[in-house]
Amino acid sequence: MNMPNRMTQEEKLRGTCRFFGPENAKHECGAGIVFKFEDGGIPCLSWHNSTAVCSKRASFTEEEVKEKLVQRAKVVNDFLIANRSAHDAAKVQGYGKGHGGYGEIDCPVCKTGKLAFKVSAYNGHLWGQCKTDGCVSWME
Ligand SMILES: [Zn+2]
Numbered sequence: 001m002n003m004p005n006r007m008t009q010e011e012k013l014r015g016t017c018r019f020f021g022p023e024n025a026k027h028e029c030g031a032g033i034v035f036k037f038e039d040g041g042i043p044c045l046s047w048h049n050s051t052a053v054c055s056k057r058a059s060f061t062e063e064e065v066k067e068k069l070v071q072r073a074k075v076v077n078d079f080l081i082a083n084r085s086a087h088d089a090a091k092v093q094g095y096g097k098g099h100g101g102y103g104e105i106d107c108p109v110c111k112t113g114k115l116a117f118k119v120s121a122y123n124g125h126l127w128g129q130c131k132t133d134g135c136v137s138w139m140e
Helices: 009-015 062-093
Strands: 101-106 112-119 127-128
Touching: 009 062, 062 101, 062 127, 101 127
Parallel strands: none
Antiparallel strands: 101 112, 112 127
């Protein structure tokens, strides 16, 4: 069994139950099963080598795995585009470590919203968020 940090995103998706993901404070999965970490791992992730058995466990289909990989690649790419544009705009304003500030540009990802950004005077890190629901948002 591969260790998680040596697995590719694709391998991780293939080893993850389609219902995995704490949906609420009770840590129920999407199939309504409550996680029990004390059972020596959870059966939702193949690399946990859990001895617990879950009757609802189900894998993603090949199509879903491919779709998710495409979607994740898009999220990374959108972030890179928005992050670069915000950095460029911040540079024009002269923002950086020791000189923080706020700004707003037309979002280069959705092209309809405004991408707000903030530069920390403390460490120069840049935070950004598009005002369009579901568009880019990040913190450095
Ligand atoms: Zn946007």
